[in-house]
Amino acid sequence: MHASSPAAPCPSPLLAWPAEGYTRAPYRIYVDPDVYAREQEAIFRGSSWHYLGLEAEIPDPGCYKTTYIGDLPVLVTRAEDGSVHAMLNRCSHRGNLVAREPFGKAKRLYCVYHAWSFNLRGELTAAAFRHGLRGEGGLPDDFDLADHGLRRLRTTTFLGLVFATFDNSLEPLEDWLGEVADGMRRVLRKPLKVLGYDTQRIHANWKMYHENPRDSYHANILHTFYATFGLSRQSQESGMILDGHGRHVYFYTKANTETASSDFDQATTGLRSVNSAFKLEDPGLLAWRDEHGDGVSVQILTAYPTFVLHQIANSLATRQLVPRGPGQADLVWTYFGYADDDDEMTRLRLAQINLVGSAGMVSVEDAAVCEMIAKAIGDGRLGASFIEMGGRDLQGASATKLSERAIRNFWNIYRQDMGL
Numbered sequence: 001m002h003a004s005s006p007a008a009p010c011p012s013p014l015l016a017w018p019a020e021g022y023t024r025a026p027y028r029i030y031v032d033p034d035v036y037a038r039e040q041e042a043i044f045r046g047s048s049w050h051y052l053g054l055e056a057e058i059p060d061p062g063c064y065k066t067t068y069i070g071d072l073p074v075l076v077t078r079a080e081d082g083s084v085h086a087m088l089n090r091c092s093h094r095g096n097l098v099a100r101e102p103f104g105k106a107k108r109l110y111c112v113y114h115a116w117s118f119n120l121r122g123e124l125t126a127a128a129f130r131h132g133l134r135g136e137g138g139l140p141d142d143f144d145l146a147d148h149g150l151r152r153l154r155t156t157t158f159l160g161l162v163f164a165t166f167d168n169s170l171e172p173l174e175d176w177l178g179e180v181a182d183g184m185r186r187v188l189r190k191p192l193k194v195l196g197y198d199t200q201r202i203h204a205n206w207k208m209y210h211e212n213p214r215d216s217y218h219a220n221i222l223h224t225f226y227a228t229f230g231l232s233r234q235s236q237e238s239g240m241i242l243d244g245h246g247r248h249v250y251f252y253t254k255a256n257t258e259t260a261s262s263d264f265d266q267a268t269t270g271l272r273s274v275n276s277a278f279k280l281e282d283p284g285l286l287a288w289r290d291e292h293g294d295g296v297s298v299q300i301l302t303a304y305p306t307f308v309l310h311q312i313a314n315s316l317a318t319r320q321l322v323p324r325g326p327g328q329a330d331l332v333w334t335y336f337g338y339a340d341d342d343d344e345m346t347r348l349r350l351a352q353i354n355l356v357g358s359a360g361m362v363s364v365e366d367a368a369v370c371e372m373i374a375k376a377i378g379d380g381r382l383g384a385s386f387i388e389m390g391g392r393d394l395q396g397a398s399a400t401k402l403s404e405r406a407i408r409n410f411w412n413i414y415r416q417d418m419g420l
């Protein structure tokens with residue numbers, strides 16, 4: 001036997017960040033299971049609001065949907081009085097999933113394992129055999145239903161979107177979104193109608209996809225469809241709006257606002273995305289209506305950490321990013337229109353949904369690039385990405401889309417949240 005145990009080694013830091021700071025992201029950040037585990041606590045159960053769905057998905061009292069915040073299953077309900085609630089989809093008895101379907105409608109929430117049941121606010125209303133049988137069994141006399149509800153999350157709605165957080169002291173959602181809330185107000189200006197869903201499994205870390213819609217620099221280079229057919233080009237009037245902390249961002253582009261410049265012609269010579277030999281068999285696909293009256297053909301909005309709202313021509317959708325371990329993520333696309341759309345408008349939106357989603361003519365390339373990056377970085381032990389387009393700071397190049405400013409801001413916030 002040892003007389004005394006050796007001193008415990010100092011805990012090693014999760015990883016060493018490159019000295020350049022937020023202009024680099026070490027590739028290990030996308031691969032390491034310990035990083036993933038800390039993200040669950042520091043980001044998903046930390047001080048962020050998380051998008052859970054549209055109010056239009058749970059239109060009536062009793063409607064519910066199931067989703068996730070990080071790895072944890074979440075249940076979103078509409079109670080009898082019309083209020084919206086979110087709670088862990090985990091029985092407060094011994095942890096079973098309470099709701100198993102993606103959507104449902106019920107008067108109460110019922111756990112199949114031992115028949116504890118909950119109201120639509122997550123309060124425990126009955127526990128089977130609570131008083132035992134023939135004087136045997138039963139829960140202790142001091143058992144109080146009120147102490148054993150589902151774990152409720154602080155929940156809020158904004159413009160028909162439902163968000164929740166584990167942090168009861170976090171600022172209200174609208175304040176947290178700051179200036180980026182304006183991009184939501186522009187698109188979510190009247191009641192919504194869900195048109196459909198598409199969920200894709202991306203074989204890459206969730207942060208690779210999170211960076212993608214924050215990255216205005218790639219849009220007109222990677223996406224042949226955008227540049228070739230003029231929905232979004234570098235030469236068009238565009239802008240980038242971040243909130244004061246740099247957590248959230250949206251970009252917009254106005255079609256038909258090209259300004260000729262000789263350096264543009266020079267810079268785009270050789271871009272594979274500009275291909276005048278391509279023609280659409282059905283140009284009607286791009287016969288979009290300027291329904292917001294401001295000429296904006298594309299607006300992509302990203303709220304930290306896992307929410308995207310897009311308007312691409314008349315296609316409207318939310319995207320929710322659900323991490324599935326360090327090497328995979330699900331991207332849930334919810335396509336919508338307005339409740340007062342006529343049939344023709346709905347047909348136009350449905351046709352333009354072909355631009356987006358897992359096989360979309362624009363967006364198919366985004367997941368493909370994430371998966372190629374995942375292949376290229378291997379175990380992540382070697383190297384870091386280089387994020388200096390538009391400068392090395394958090395503020396610069398705000399008027400141009402040729403900038404990785406929003407990505408630098410992401411890593412800045414991420415490092416603060418993760419203590420890295």
Ligand code: FES
Pocket residue numbers: 091092093094095096111112113114115116
């Ligand atoms: S785990 Fe739900 S009732 Fe037992």
Ligand SMILES: [Fe+2]
Pocket residue numbers: 212213218219222223363366
């Ligand atoms: Fe893209």
